[in-house]
Amino acid sequence: MLILGAGEVRAVLDTAQQDVLTAVRTAYELHARGLTAVPHSVFLRFPDDDRNRIIALPAYLGGQHPVSGVKWVSSFPGNISRGLDRASAAIILNSMESGAPEVFLEASAISARRTAAGAALAAATLSSSTPDTGVTLLGCGLINFEVLTYLRTALPSIDTVTLYDLDATRAESFADKALARWPELKIDVAQRAEDALTAHKLVCLATTASTPHLGTEYCRPGTLVLHLSLRDLTAESVLSSVNIVDDADHVCRAATSLHLAEQQTGHRDFITSSIGEILVSGKPYVRDEDTLTVFSPFGLGCLDLAVADLVRREALARGLGASLPGFLPSGEQLFA
Known part of the structure; x- marks a missing residue:
């Protein structure tokens, strides 16, 4: 058994943004071609607790490896x-x-960065007729910082950032951290969510919201909303938008905004396509400039495997991690 802790995983990922983007793109394409197995996730919840949860995401990813x-x-x-x-x-x-289990990885960075890479890939794929130069980030936590990191790789035209968080201190701290890393960025902290939504035609939602609380009436026509937290937007906002998902069966579950929209209408006709189908088509995609486009990724387990396998291969090449011989019983031990 190879064990890779947080330090080893981050040592690989910290300089691998382009490799992660490529791995995530390949996983989306393999999924669209039917070369994955992604059972529904299992949600472990607790009595009298509607906030905390633990989720199991089993998956298989085909392809070359x-x-x-x-x-x-x-x-x-x-x-x-x-x-x-x-x-x-x-x-x-x-x-x-x-x-047999053969690798155990600390995966918080893998999970966060595959989420960010998927968002950045969607932003680059669902392109505007004019290049996006600014992004609004609602929710000033780890995920949106990773999103900004990957947007800087996938969309180098981004030079302006508007931030909003219910906790103004978190927004200011995020701004300070971002400026320390990218001093050339122009960063503004909005006092109201409405002002943040109006600022740019690229918006990323990464909050801890458990129920819809946000409409899109303040967004400009032609805006792309990266709806990573899945429960921010009202069903009405979803139904009035062009909707791109990673997998309709997965995203229309667990009281997501799209699940609520499906329950309200009785169908999924409001979903236009999946990001994998668009990538596999090979055709340039230009989003509708008269309406909103919403990208709602459930976060497929095959994406985590793609990034984890990237980490595993690079860690082995560098000699990183700890090997634990004897973790699994031998045949003799089984019958002793």
């Missing part, structure tokens, strides 16, 4: 007030020959 495994990821929003990360995660990769 098939890989299978599972991500076990928790979301405990109260951690933020205690100075801890909201989410924590681990991934197990299994042998495709024997099925």
Whole structure:
């Protein structure tokens, strides 16, 4: 068993933005071609607790280097007030020959960066008729910081950022951190969500909202909303937009905004396409400048496997991680 802790995983990922984008794109394309297996995620919830949850995402990713495994990821929003990360995660990769677990990875960075890479890839793919030069980030936590990191790679035209968070201190802290990393950026902290939504035609929502609280009436026509947290937008906003997803069966579950829209209408005709189908088509996509486009990715487990396998391969090449011989029983031990 190879064990890769947070330090080793980040040592690989910190300089691998383009490789992660490529891995995520390949996974989306393989999924669109039917070369994945992605069972529905299992949500572990707790009695009298509607905020905290732990989710299991099993998956198989085909292609040149098939890989299978599972991500076990928790979301405990109260951690933020205690100075801890909201989410924590681990991934197990299994042998495709024997099925035995062979790699155990700390996966919080994998989870966050595949989310960010998927958002940045969507922003680059669902392009505007005029290049996006600014982005609004609602929710000033780890995910949107990673989104900004990957947008800087996928859309180098981005030079202006508008921030909004219910906690103004978090927004200011985010701005300081971003300016320290990218001093050339122009960053503004909005006092109202409405002002932030109006500022740019590229908007990313990464909040801890559990129920819809936001309409899109303040967004400009032609805006692309990266709806990463899945429960911010009202069903009415979803129904009035062009909707792109990663997988309709996955995203229309667990009281997401799209699930509520489906319950309201009794159908999924409001979903236009998946990001994988658009990528596989090979045709340039230009979003409608007269309406809004909403990208709602559930976050498929095959994306986590793609990034985890990238980390595994690079870690082995660098000699990173710790090997734990004897983790699995031998045949003799089984029958002793």
